[in-house]
Amino acid sequence: MTMIPQTPLLRVEGLTHYYGSRLGCRDVSFDLYPGEVLGIVGESGSGKSTLLSCLSARQDPSSGRVLYQSRHDGEIDLYRVSEPRRRLLMRTEWGIVHQNPRDGLRMTVSAGANIGERLMAVGARHYGDIRDQAIDWLGRVEISDDRTDDLPRTFSGGMQQRLQIARNLVTQPRLIFMDEPTGGLDVSVQARLLDLLRGLVSSLGLSVIIVTHDLAVARLLAHRLMVMKEGQVVETGLTDQVLDDPHHPYTQLLVSSVLQV
Amino acid sequence: MTNQTNAPRPAVSVRDLEKTFVLHTQGGARLPVFAGLTLDVFPGECVALHGPSGAGKSTLLRSLYANYKPGSGQVLVRHGDSTVDMVSATPHQILAVRRHTMGYVSQFLRVIPRVSTLDIVAEPLITLGTAPEEARARARALLTRLRIAERLWSLAPATFSGGEQQRVNIARGFSVPYPVLLLDEPTASLDAANRATVLELITEAKQRGAAVIGIFHDADARAAVADRLFDVLPVPSQAA
Amino acid sequence: MTDTGYNYAYLDEQTKRMIRRAILKAVAVPGYQVPFAGREMPLPYGWGTGGIQVTAAIIGQDDTLKVIDQGADDTTNAVSIRRFFARTAAVKTTEKTVEATVIQTRHRIPETPLTENQIMVYQVPIPEPLRWMEPRETETRKMHALQEYGVMHVKLYEDIARFGHIATTYDYPVMVNDRYLMAPSPIPKFDNPKLNNSPALQLFGAGREKRIYAVPPYTPVKSLDFTDHPFEVQRWDDCCALCGATDSFLDEVITDDKGGRMYVCSDSDYCGDRRAAGHVGPQGVDADAYQRATAAE
Numbered sequence: 001m002t003m004i005p006q007t008p009l010l011r012v013e014g015l016t017h018y019y020g021s022r023l024g025c026r027d028v029s030f031d032l033y034p035g036e037v038l039g040i041v042g043e044s045g046s047g048k049s050t051l052l053s054c055l056s057a058r059q060d061p062s063s064g065r066v067l068y069q070s071r072h073d074g075e076i077d078l079y080r081v082s083e084p085r086r087r088l089l090m091r092t093e094w095g096i097v098h099q100n101p102r103d104g105l106r107m108t109v110s111a112g113a114n115i116g117e118r119l120m121a122v123g124a125r126h127y128g129d130i131r132d133q134a135i136d137w138l139g140r141v142e143i144s145d146d147r148t149d150d151l152p153r154t155f156s157g158g159m160q161q162r163l164q165i166a167r168n169l170v171t172q173p174r175l176i177f178m179d180e181p182t183g184g185l186d187v188s189v190q191a192r193l194l195d196l197l198r199g200l201v202s203s204l205g206l207s208v209i210i211v212t213h214d215l216a217v218a219r220l221l222a223h224r225l226m227v228m229k230e231g232q233v234v235e236t237g238l239t240d241q242v243l244d245d246p247h248h249p250y251t252q253l254l255v256s257s258v259l260q261v
Numbered sequence: 262m263t264n265q266t267n268a269p270r271p272a273v274s275v276r277d278l279e280k281t282f283v284l285h286t287q288g289g290a291r292l293p294v295f296a297g298l299t300l301d302v303f304p305g306e307c308v309a310l311h312g313p314s315g316a317g318k319s320t321l322l323r324s325l326y327a328n329y330k331p332g333s334g335q336v337l338v339r340h341g342d343s344t345v346d347m348v349s350a351t352p353h354q355i356l357a358v359r360r361h362t363m364g365y366v367s368q369f370l371r372v373i374p375r376v377s378t379l380d381i382v383a384e385p386l387i388t389l390g391t392a393p394e395e396a397r398a399r400a401r402a403l404l405t406r407l408r409i410a411e412r413l414w415s416l417a418p419a420t421f422s423g424g425e426q427q428r429v430n431i432a433r434g435f436s437v438p439y440p441v442l443l444l445d446e447p448t449a450s451l452d453a454a455n456r457a458t459v460l461e462l463i464t465e466a467k468q469r470g471a472a473v474i475g476i477f478h479d480a481d482a483r484a485a486v487a488d489r490l491f492d493v494l495p496v497p498s499q500a501a
Numbered sequence: 502m503t504d505t506g507y508n509y510a511y512l513d514e515q516t517k518r519m520i521r522r523a524i525l526k527a528v529a530v531p532g533y534q535v536p537f538a539g540r541e542m543p544l545p546y547g548w549g550t551g552g553i554q555v556t557a558a559i560i561g562q563d564d565t566l567k568v569i570d571q572g573a574d575d576t577t578n579a580v581s582i583r584r585f586f587a588r589t590a591a592v593k594t595t596e597k598t599v600e601a602t603v604i605q606t607r608h609r610i611p612e613t614p615l616t617e618n619q620i621m622v623y624q625v626p627i628p629e630p631l632r633w634m635e636p637r638e639t640e641t642r643k644m645h646a647l648q649e650y651g652v653m654h655v656k657l658y659e660d661i662a663r664f665g666h667i668a669t670t671y672d673y674p675v676m677v678n679d680r681y682l683m684a685p686s687p688i689p690k691f692d693n694p695k696l697n698n699s700p701a702l703q704l705f706g707a708g709r710e711k712r713i714y715a716v717p718p719y720t721p722v723k724s725l726d727f728t729d730h731p732f733e734v735q736r737w738d739d740c741c742a743l744c745g746a747t748d749s750f751l752d753e754v755i756t757d758d759k760g761g762r763m764y765v766c767s768d769s770d771y772c773g774d775r776r777a778a779g780h781v782g783p784q785g786v787d788a789d790a791y792q793r794a795t796a797a798e
């Protein structure tokens with residue numbers, strides 16, 4: 001029962017990004033541990049997506065560091081290693097679930113190929129195996145196998161998001177970034193997706209950083225929350241602390257403007 | 262002090278705890294709830310928090326669980342071989358204490374969509390590494406004792422009655438043999454038979470050495486399980 | 502010099518030097534697409550201006566040029582390109598593979614094995630094999646640089662999922678020298694094995710997209726596939742109706758308006774050589790019948 005000392009999976013130090021003179025996010029620091037789900041909440045334009053892009057190697061930050069504990073090569077300073085290394089990392093150890101499935105899926109190839117692509121990108125060359133895994137993952141995200149060869153555009157919004165999740169998880173990443181994964185879905189579809197995510201996160205021991213404006217989503221998925229305002233983190237803590245006993249005026253406003261979370 | 266080594270050590274030791282809410286949405290109004298609060302709770306005893314409505318009983322219980330963040334003071338919890346101060350602990354330490362050491366039964370069940378009753382009850386054990394089948398067996402036993410009809414076990418409790426939800430909540434809270442149990446009105450909204458079962462569960466927890474801190478609206482229930490009362494008194498407001 | 506009033510081989514010397522530099526680079530990095538400042542040619546793009554510019558840059562008066570279009574030397578396109586170089590570069594032209602030193606082609610690689618003394622020039626419409634998946638040039642360049650070629654198998658995966666086998670038959674993607682993914686121009690995959698370790702230098706010119714790439718002699722060229730769906734070339738149940746060849750790429754030819762058809766070598770030079778050497782197909786040696794059949798198309 002003694003506490004196992006764990007090394008953080010991700011260490012973020014003073015991450016700052018400006019778009020020209022416009023502030024994206026400023027001086028964000030935190031650690032993320034294996035198996036931990038971190039929620040980022042805050043008003044529109046507060047820098048959530050900017051932060052997520054900087055964290056996930058899609059946007060060079062103006063300053064600050066992102067250190068990632070890789071599977072085989074120890075700690076990697078994300079913006080110090082070569083771009084090929086970074087891109088390899090994104091293919092093998094990370095996943096990104098976009099708000100708009102169009103940004104995360106290939107709409108012109110079948111669902112099976114969407115999942116298979118990630119495997120082929122890391123060298124899988126046996127069609128039968130690739131297809132078996134694709135079908136297995138479709139099943140895990142509750143898409144029936146007779147949809148394997150259909151194009152994602154014939155799927156509902158919720159199915160597209162689930163396909164996106166399957167595509168990301170098939171290569172067994174350790175860290176998933178999600179930007180509003182339930183945005184644009186209606187409530188019952190959202191609930192199903194969240195439930196699925198919750199199950200996958202705990203059964204696979206995934207670490208997740210999820211941006212959401214929905215405090216109920218944050219409550220359900222995140223162990224910890226970061227509240228952002230005007231590019232900065234104004235409050236952080238365990239999810240239930242932040243939502244039940246918010247201290248910062250902005251967090252109180254955010255929580256009080258929602259009926260019950 | 263040094264010769265008291267064989268005196269029992271408290272499971273929870275609250276030192277000089279202070280909590281004030283600052284309501285920024287209401288012009289920064291300050292709402293002091295308690296200050297200088299000190300309390301030791303030992304293994305095997307049940308302390309009932311006592312005081313009028315609004316005195317701060319639930320606030321104290323939540324502060325012990327680190328759901329609320331006190332302004333100052335300490336909440337020292339014996340956690341395995343170490344002691345953790347819930348006021349200053351890191352989120353990871355707090356989660357570890359909640360997983361292994363401290364159970365909390367809130368007044369209302371927070372329903373998780375689409376998760377079955379059985380899984381809700383079994384989850385804390387599974388998180389601790391208990392084999393899922395063993396965890397579910399324990400969950401079944403608790404649900405049976407609390408008279409939740411078996412046909413409900415596979416359903417998510419969103420549509421259950423208030424009393425049913427409260428019993429699911431209790432079953433979940435009692436699934437792991439936590440060394441410390443925090444109970445916020447566990448017998449409210451229960452019928453006599455179920456109230457008796459909950460009191461039995463509390464007594465059994467005490468017998469295995471759990472330190473129990475509870476809020477009992479019902480005087481009979483309180484008398485049945487509490488070893489002593491701890492008065493939580495409203496702080497006179499400083500606001501002008 | 503020539504009777505056109507233009508510089509030798511139509512292009513000015515500076516342009517030719519620039520193209521040669523691009524070719525040298527392409528040869529040095531097999532399969533890599535080298536951008537070049539292409540010139541407007543007195544032919545529309547679809548006519549193989551990329552190939553023509555490459556040919557113009559490398560051709561000399563000692564060369565003998567062969568031009569094939571759909572395997573044949575006598576289509577309008579092939580004839581006019583041959584005539585163009587005969588006039589502007591005063592080279593000999595030929596229909597015989599063995600006589601040619603430079604062979605410009607669009608759809609085929611000759612059946613007759615190539616030699617170290619020959620250069621193949623391919624006219625390429627779409628040089629970027631990744632384009633169908635990734636429209637952004639900056640991104641495809643990066644994918645080549647980082648050898649991120651997983652998406653290319655997606656296309657083959659889709660084929661198998663849909664048709665049970667890899668249905669891509671033309672412009673079938675290859676890996677050159679284990680490094681660069683390359684579009685072999687619209688040759689049938691039947692010809693892909695001929696790219697591998699060929700003794701001839703192979704140059705690819707894309708006029709519209711202004712890219713040159715190359716496979717130097719004796720370079721490994723591997724067609725993409727899956728371990729459980731290995732690369733295969735097209736096969737026919739028939740042999741060539743005219744020469745009886747069983748190892749050549751066959752075209753289906755409609756022989757009359759009652760739906761009669763026969764299969765003949767797409768490489769007309771190869772077929773002719775075989776017939777001249779006495780090989781006979783099921784439709785006999787009547788070259789006139791073949792003439793009539795192809796004229797009827």
Ligand SMILES: Nc1ncnc2c1ncn2[C@@H]1O[C@H](COP(=O)(O)OP(=O)(O)OP(=O)(O)O)[C@@H](O)[C@H]1O
Binds near residue numbers: 022044045
């Ligand atoms: N590409 C860009 N160029 C210039 N400014 C940008 C760019 N992207 C974002 N910004 C600005 O940076 C700030 C933070 O934007 P960001 O997209 O990170 O906000 P957000 O918190 O994700 O908002 P939302 O909840 O609306 O998605 C905003 O002021 C925005 O206008």
Ligand SMILES: Nc1ncnc2c1ncn2[C@@H]1O[C@H](COP(=O)(O)OP(=O)(O)OP(=O)(O)O)[C@@H](O)[C@H]1O
Binds near residue numbers: 245313315318
């Ligand atoms: N999250 C919160 N934010 C602001 N004020 C709060 C919060 N939680 C409790 N309070 C206030 O703190 C005071 C103590 O409330 P608490 O719920 O602890 O009382 P209680 O003793 O449990 O009462 P009851 O017996 O009615 O349940 C009340 O004035 C309440 O309004």
Ligand SMILES: [Mg+2]
Binds near residue numbers: 050
């Ligand atoms: Mg955003």
Ligand SMILES: [Mg+2]
Binds near residue numbers: 318319320
């Ligand atoms: Mg209360």
Ligand SMILES: [Zn+2]
Binds near residue numbers: 744
């Ligand atoms: Zn023939």
